[in-house]
Amino acid sequence: MKRSITRLLMAPSVILLLVWMIIPLSMTIYFSTIRFNLLYPGENNFVGLMNFEFFITDPGFIPAVSNTLILLLSVLIITVVLGVMLSALIDKPFFGQGIVRVLLISPFFIMPTVNALIWKNMMMNPVYGIFAWISQSLGLEPIDWLSSYPLMSVIIMVSWQWLPFAILVFVTALQSQDTEQKEAAQMDGATGWHIFRYLTIPHLARPIAVVVMIETIFLLAVFAEIFVSTGGGPGYDSTNLAYLIYNQALLQYDVGVASAGGLFAVLLANIVAFFLIRAVGKNLTV
Amino acid sequence: MTLNQQRKLKTILTGLFAWTIALVLFFPIFWMFITSFKTELQAISIPPTLFFEPNLDNFRVVQERSDYIQHAWNSVVTSFGSTILALIIAIPAAYSMAFFPGKRTKDILLWMLSTKMLPAVGVLVPIYILCRDYGLLDTKTALVIIFTLMNLPIIVWMLFSYFKDLPKEILEAARMDGATPWDEVVKVVLPLSVGAISSTALLSIVLCWNEAFWSLNLTASDAAPLTAMIASYSSPEGLFWAKLSAASTLACAPIVIFGWFCQKQLVQGLTFGAVK
Numbered sequence: 001m002k003r004s005i006t007r008l009l010m011a012p013s014v015i016l017l018l019v020w021m022i023i024p025l026s027m028t029i030y031f032s033t034i035r036f037n038l039l040y041p042g043e044n045n046f047v048g049l050m051n052f053e054f055f056i057t058d059p060g061f062i063p064a065v066s067n068t069l070i071l072l073l074s075v076l077i078i079t080v081v082l083g084v085m086l087s088a089l090i091d092k093p094f095f096g097q098g099i100v101r102v103l104l105i106s107p108f109f110i111m112p113t114v115n116a117l118i119w120k121n122m123m124m125n126p127v128y129g130i131f132a133w134i135s136q137s138l139g140l141e142p143i144d145w146l147s148s149y150p151l152m153s154v155i156i157m158v159s160w161q162w163l164p165f166a167i168l169v170f171v172t173a174l175q176s177q178d179t180e181q182k183e184a185a186q187m188d189g190a191t192g193w194h195i196f197r198y199l200t201i202p203h204l205a206r207p208i209a210v211v212v213m214i215e216t217i218f219l220l221a222v223f224a225e226i227f228v229s230t231g232g233g234p235g236y237d238s239t240n241l242a243y244l245i246y247n248q249a250l251l252q253y254d255v256g257v258a259s260a261g262g263l264f265a266v267l268l269a270n271i272v273a274f275f276l277i278r279a280v281g282k283n284l285t286v
Numbered sequence: 287m288t289l290n291q292q293r294k295l296k297t298i299l300t301g302l303f304a305w306t307i308a309l310v311l312f313f314p315i316f317w318m319f320i321t322s323f324k325t326e327l328q329a330i331s332i333p334p335t336l337f338f339e340p341n342l343d344n345f346r347v348v349q350e351r352s353d354y355i356q357h358a359w360n361s362v363v364t365s366f367g368s369t370i371l372a373l374i375i376a377i378p379a380a381y382s383m384a385f386f387p388g389k390r391t392k393d394i395l396l397w398m399l400s401t402k403m404l405p406a407v408g409v410l411v412p413i414y415i416l417c418r419d420y421g422l423l424d425t426k427t428a429l430v431i432i433f434t435l436m437n438l439p440i441i442v443w444m445l446f447s448y449f450k451d452l453p454k455e456i457l458e459a460a461r462m463d464g465a466t467p468w469d470e471v472v473k474v475v476l477p478l479s480v481g482a483i484s485s486t487a488l489l490s491i492v493l494c495w496n497e498a499f500w501s502l503n504l505t506a507s508d509a510a511p512l513t514a515m516i517a518s519y520s521s522p523e524g525l526f527w528a529k530l531s532a533a534s535t536l537a538c539a540p541i542v543i544f545g546w547f548c549q550k551q552l553v554q555g556l557t558f559g560a561v562k
Contacts, residue, residue, distance in 0.1 A: 005467065006382040013379035013442055014394065020435040021401050024409035024416075031411060086307055094301030102546050103308040105553070106315055109545040111496035113516045114534040118314045121527055122321060128330040128527075130317065136332075164311060168553045210556065213399075214440075221405050224498035224513070228520045242499075245407040250503070255411050262408035273403045 025266070031259035038253035051260035055248070058257075063236040064244040065268065067151055071158065071240060072219045072272070078159045079215065080208055083166030088200055090167075091174040101168070108165045112224035119157045120146060120229040150230045150238035157225050162218075166211050173207040174200070216276055220269050241265045315542075322531035329527040344532035352515055354536050361511040361540075363426050364501075365494035368433035369487050375434070376441040377483070381471060383442075384449035385457065395446060398439040406436075406499050417504060426509045429501060433494045440493075441486050444555060448482035449475070485555025488548045495541045512537040 032051050034044045055061060090100070107115070123130050124145035132142035145153045177200065185195050223242045226232055232239035232247065239247070245265060249258030321329050323340035348354055383391050413432070414423075422428035452475070460474050476483075498513040505514050516537050519530050545552070 003386075003388070006386040006388070009378035009382035010394070012375045013398070013438060016375065016435060017398055017401050017438060021404060024412040025404075027412035027415070028409055090300060090304035090307070092297065092300045094297055094304055096301070096305065100304050100308040102549060103312040105545065105549045106312055106542060109492060109496070109542045110315065110538050111513050111516065111541075112498050113502075113513050113520070114318075114538055117516065117520055117530060117534060118318050121530065122317055123314060128332060130334065133332055133334060160311070160314070168549070169556055172553045172556075214556075217402050220403070221407070221499065223407070224502070224517075227498075227502070228517060242405060242407045246410070246503075249407075249411050259411055262405075262410070265405040266408045269403045269405050269408075270400070273400060 028259045028262050031255055032263055034256055036254075036256040036259070038255060047256070051256040052264075054257045055260045055264060058244070058248075060236040060239055060244050060247075064239050064241045067236075067238065068220065068240040068242075068268070069272075070151065071155060071222060072216065074155045075158050075162060075219055076212060076215060078155070079162045079166040080211060082163060083170050083211070084201070084204060084208070087167050087170035087174060088196055091171055101171075104164045105168050106164070107160050108162070108168075110161065112161070112222075113228050115157055115161055116225040116228035119153070119160070124153060146230050147234055150234060154222070154225055154230065154238050157229065158219065158222055162215055166215075169207050169211055170204060173204055177203050212276065216272065220265075220272065241268065315538075318531045318534055321527055322535045324528050324531075326526055326528045329531070344528045345536065347529055348533045348536060352518065352533070354515070354533075357510055357512050357515040358536075358540065360426060360429075360505075360509055361495055361513075364429040364433060364509075364511055365491045367426075367430045368437065368494055369490040371430065372434045372438050372441050372490060373483065373487060376438055376445055377476075378471075380442050380445035380449055381475060384446050384452075385454070395443060398442055402436075402439040410499075410503060413500075414503065423504060424506045424509050428504055429509060429511070432500050432504070433497060436497070436500075437490045437493055441490055444486045444489070445479075445482060448479060452478055481551065482555065485548075485551045488545075488552045489555060492541060492545060492552070 033046060033048060035047050035050075036044055094100075110118075121129070126132050126142050126144035129142075131145065135142045143149070182195055182199060185199060190198075221242055222240060223246065226238055226240065226243045227246075230238040232243045236244075241261070242265065245258050245261040248254050248261055320336075322344055323342070324335065324338055325341065325343075328335045328338050383395065417423045417428050456474060456478075457470055460470055465473065495511075496513065498517070501511050501514045502517055505511070516533060519533050
């Protein structure tokens with residue numbers, strides 16, 4: 001087929017994504033260099049890099065960057081490590097496999113806002129929550145999760161959502177593993193650990209790459225869970241970049257500073273993407 | 287123990303283990319579901335009430351207060367509408383990249399995925415202002431456009447991974463028989479990829495249904511989908527767990543049940559590129 005036709009077929013996607021990227025991004029760049037506060041309309045003079053200075057010296061900046069990265073890495077590690085181990089353990093026929101699959105995938109379909117509401121209230125509430133009840137039954141002091149361990153609470157909520165996804169992708173991948181190879185290894189006296197380490201893990205390289213890539217996209221932008229459960233607090237303890245920028249733009253009406261923050265978030269995402277996607281990119285089907 | 291017995295024991299242990307994980311992970315959803323049938327007093331009782339007379343009052347209150355049907359309709363329109371639109375745009379692109387790859391195909395695909403890494407907050411303000419200026423705030427149109435663009439890279443990538451693995455010989459055979467490019471797509475590629483396209487569509491629908499950032503920030507009442515409705519219950523109703531649970535159950539039930547029926551298809555779709 002002619003090159004022109006192939007180009008024509010790609011054109012709609014490429015042009016739409018270009019527009020989607022360039023127009024808002026250039027507006028953000030423009031806003032980030034002017035004074036633009038919705039509370040003081042009309043005073044939109046050029047201020048150079050002042051907005052960036054404001055954003056970077058904001059007391060929430062350092063915590064927000066580190067929380068974003070901690071959240072990303074913790075959830076990635078939890079879901080991939082637990083996901084691989086659990087899927088390897090349940091990758092054998094057993095009673096009621098179909099129902100287990102359905103139960104396992106369910107948290108993935110729960111919307112982030114509801115996820116946060118369930119955990120915040122019914123699980124983690126220090127007086128009436130299930131966790132508090134369990135601690136009390138064991139004779140322990142109930143923990144006020146959201147105020148004592150806010151970031152960890154958010155990590156738990158987000159991991160709960162993504163662990164099932166990881167498990168199911170890995171289980172599906174394991175089903176295509178060569179059983180003869182495994183049996184041959186067993187005959188040669190390989191232990192369960194050796195089979196796991198030298199046959200299963202390499203076989204899972206591609207699915208792990210896919211899971212890491214998809215999760216990274218969503219984890220850098222975690223917003224609803226924080227918005228609904230901790231509101232970024234106490235202090236900045238569970239504020240990530242997305243939430244900090246939201247705070248600047250919509251609660252303090254400072255579009256200029258928020259835009260500077262937005263550009264910073266884009267930069268951070270690109271750095272993470274560069275390292276992470278490069279690291280796993282060899283295993284992606286591209 | 288004989289080998290057979292050993293094997294049996296292993297199966298039972300695996301089963302027990304798998305069921306335990308599944309039940310633990312499912313518990314919060316189960317708890318939300320049964321709390322929605324409790325009275326407010328039962329909902330916060332310690333120790334938790336397991337046996338009680340279920341009542342439907344909470345659901346009635348939720349419908350009266352926030353017109354569930356309207357919000358559910360908004361969710362359906364935005365998630366299905368944007369998924370169909372995105373597929374129409376993505377299929378030709380994925381097809382041409384998979385079957386007629388050029389030197390820069392790989393770069394284009396990576397670039398597409400990288401637009402997905404662009405955090406939404408980075409462009410929130412401009413999008414908000416554009417929507418305001420074009421009268422699109424609180425409209426379903428705005429959400430459909432944004433959801434389409436938001437999911438386009440993932441859809442192109444999933445379809446590409448699948449198309450790439452289709453045997454090229456079939457296409458060549460069709461071409462020998464005098465098929466036009468149009469015939470090739472409609473009569474050969476599409477019928478072979480029904481499964482792939484539907485799993486891609488499923489993922490896109492789930493992602494749109496649960497999307498919260500744009501729907502919270504761009505809609506108020508008219509176009510608010512279920513994610514935004516639920517957020518409105520978070521603070522004032524925070525202490526009314528039974529009503530909160532009823533609203534949450536109503537918001538999640540359609541997509542969870544939909545997901546249960548399609549989970550196999552969905553996961554297979556995600557592993558196209560992942561399993562060889």
